[in-house]
Amino acid sequence: MAAQSKPVSAFPQPSPTWRARLSILLLILLTGLVVALVGVSLKFATPPSTWSILGTARDYPPTPHPYEIRISQATFYLVNTGDEFLALSAKHPHRPYCFINWIEAESRYIDPCLGTQFNLDGSYISGPTADMERYPILVKDGQISVDLSRRIPGPHKFDS
Numbered sequence: 122m123a124a125q126s127k128p129v130s131a132f133p134q135p136s137p138t139w140r141a142r143l144s145i146l147l148l149i150l151l152t153g154l155v156v157a158l159v160g161v162s163l164k165f166a167t168p169p170s171t172w173s174i175l176g177t178a179r180d181y182p183p184t185p186h187p188y189e190i191r192i193s194q195a196t197f198y199l200v201n202t203g204d205e206f207l208a209l210s211a212k213h214p215h216r217p218y219c220f221i222n223w224i225e226a227e228s229r230y231i232d233p234c235l236g237t238q239f240n241l242d243g244s245y246i247s248g249p250t251a252d253m254e255r256y257p258i259l260v261k262d263g264q265i266s267v268d269l270s271r272r273i274p275g276p277h278k279f280d281s
Contacts, residue, residue, distance in 0.1 A: 181201050219232060221253065
């Protein structure tokens, strides 16, 4: 009787141990990828707070004009009314390419694009818009900080 030979494969078959190791490695890589994606998405889902320290309240005494501040690629006006501090955005509420200017001779802000006028505290006087936007501000232990990561609409909104 002739002996039967087993078919010979050109490629050796992997052992069960090798498959188990490959499965574990792939599971570890997939878990790492998921953790990295969740971390990145959480970072972009919550923008970082950009509180900037401006100085002390003594550095900005009450005046009939605002202090123009330029930091962190933002331009805004700091106002000390004597009762409170306000951080008013110099950008127009509806046209971000247009910067609102303080006109000392008229004691008011004037928007050069639309002609809208605002009082020292950013409240609307006349023109086709609303109050100036504000940045959150914090005065703690005499130190003034402003959050440049978000602008808040002024208290009064009108149809433009």
